[in-house]
């Protein structure tokens with residue numbers, strides 16, 4: 001069985017309809033078409049021709065098609081805002097069509113305001129709703145800091161816009177009301193849009209390719225608008241100015257956004273976390289502090305178009321702006337250090353208390369256990385009953401303390417995640433194996449189903465999370481039902497799911513249960529021996545991996561808990577493989593999966609064999625550049641396979657690298673030896689050196 005490993009790692013290119021067919025990269029195609037059209041428009045078409053008008057209809061038209069097609073292809077969970085986005089671009093299309101073909105526009109006598117201007121401004125107002133909608137979906141309502149920062153940056157730009165656009169528009173000589181209202185409308189709506197963009201930008205977790213493309217495109221469009229408004233103001237407006245191709249470029253980026261698979265990834269809002277001063281945030285704030293003074297200095301020295309009053313006004317306002325930004329930064333830094341200190345004190349407290357409790361509890365549990373087990377002689381029945389209750393509750397207390405300690409350790413980052421490349425399906429199988437005993441006791445059947453996805457994660461922590469979810473599913477399911485555990489690729493992520501047919505969770509509790517000590521029913525901790533911390537720990541672990549966790553449920557029918565873990569980077573070569581061919585022989589599915597993914601990432605074409613016999617057959621047929629060989633395999637083992645390869649003329653010269661759990665041993669005529677678990681770099685180095693010898 002020769003396996004195309006590229007298919008396994010190229011999650012981005014896979015559909016999630018279960019068919020495994022690769023999805024087309026529509027977004028890339030759209031980018032290429034858009035860039036080509038922009039280049040043709042800029043360099044090849046005579047400005048003001050019918051062809052340029054056609055382009056001005058074609059690109060906005062394609063943008064509408066892309067906005068709708070993206071929703072239909074990817075079916076995002078939060079589709080309403082994407083539909084609003086499509087509506088905004090439909091308005092934009094109508095406006096562009098008017099620009100391109102209305103008789104006044106063609107004759108060059110553009111009335112201000114024209115219907116197109118009204119439509120453009122309506123586009124922007126709708127877009128503002130789109131930006132706010134996305135920010136809200138991502139939990140922006142709880143992120144006050146982001147709102148303040150967005151306001152600061154917008155105010156900084158507004159001061160400049162006031163001095164160079166709004167004030168000149170208001171005081172322009174000779175312009176009629178229409179001539180003023182349109183540029184003014186653009187200037188104000190642009191500022192509002194900038195505010196919306198910044199608002200979205202500062203919401204944590206929004207930096208997915210789709211959202212980056214959208215925000216970058218809108219930002220470009222704002223830049224083009226400034227050029228357009230300034231030209232209307234200076235009465236130098238003409239077709240074919242620099243801002244025309246910038247509009248086309250902006251629409252190219254914006255249209256690619258809904259076609260990118262990452263547009264699906266919105267949904268559960270992120271919790272407002274600790275205050276952070278990321279590089280992006282710092283950059284924007286610094287720009288807000290420096291932009292107004294820089295512009296005023298440049299104006300005074302090089303342009304000199306502002307009157308003395310305006311200069312004084314602008315200097316004062318920019319000084320106040322800079323002060324505001326500095327105060328905000330100081331506040332942010334202070335918040336951060338206070339937050340850290342509070343966190344440290346809390347962690348220290350829980351850690352000390354928990355450790356102090358654990359020591360006496362261990363001896364109490366030991367003594368009670370001895371007594372209950374009859375080591376001190378038989379007890380009267382009533383005393384025995386009391387002892388059993390005491391043992392049970394001591395166990396519960398110990399579990400609780402262990403969970404608190406675990407939560408605190410993960411939260412404080414005291415135990416770093418041991419990130420390694422692992423096959424998700426293998427993690428699912430392992431978790432199911434571990435929970436099999438508990439399931440049998442409860443009369444619940446476990447089913448595992450894993451698609452070949454590779455993730456970069458702390459394997460033990462993933463298993464812990466799955467075990468916790470499966471444990472809950474078993475606890476809250478009646479005997480005779482099935483709990484399904486699965487993993488499947490979804491866009492850039494691997495999605496793990498644990499589905500039960502148990503009692504279900506009421507909708508108002510679906511979010512709350514992820515908080516520490518939250519339970520659906522107060523009796524759950526007693527009757528189901530839970531601590532109420534399992535889901536909080538799971539959320540912390542998933543969050544550490546950059547994923548998210550959520551629950552879906554119908555009361556009385558069952559619940560599904562799901563979490564995402566980013567899948568391994570998806571930049572494989574073409575499935576046919578562009579690099580040298582490597583034959584990978586191992587009887588373990590997960591080893592083949594993980595090593596295969598590593599090799600594909602390094603550009604090799606991989607063929608896989610699950611037995612020595614198959615490896616020999618494939619080596620003769622495919623003549624690989626190198627063979628990676630496991631030693632311990634049922635049937636034809638590694639040593640025998642090696643001997644067979646060496647004895648045949650066709651395969652004698654192929655370098656062989658052993659990949660085994662055992663350290664290197666003498667007696668094998670091989671070209672390299674890797675001990676499992678194999679690091680990606682070591683694998684690359686070993687292959688590089690054997691292939692270099694060959695050439």
Ligand code: ADP
Pocket residue numbers: 468472473474476500502503504505513518519520521524525529530531532533534535536559
């Ligand atoms: P516990 O240790 O109590 O299970 P968790 O944080 O794991 O703590 O779960 C919190 C609560 O969420 C549970 O007490 C239960 O009320 C609810 N819950 C979790 N999983 C399920 C499920 N599969 N079905 C129904 N309720 C669940």
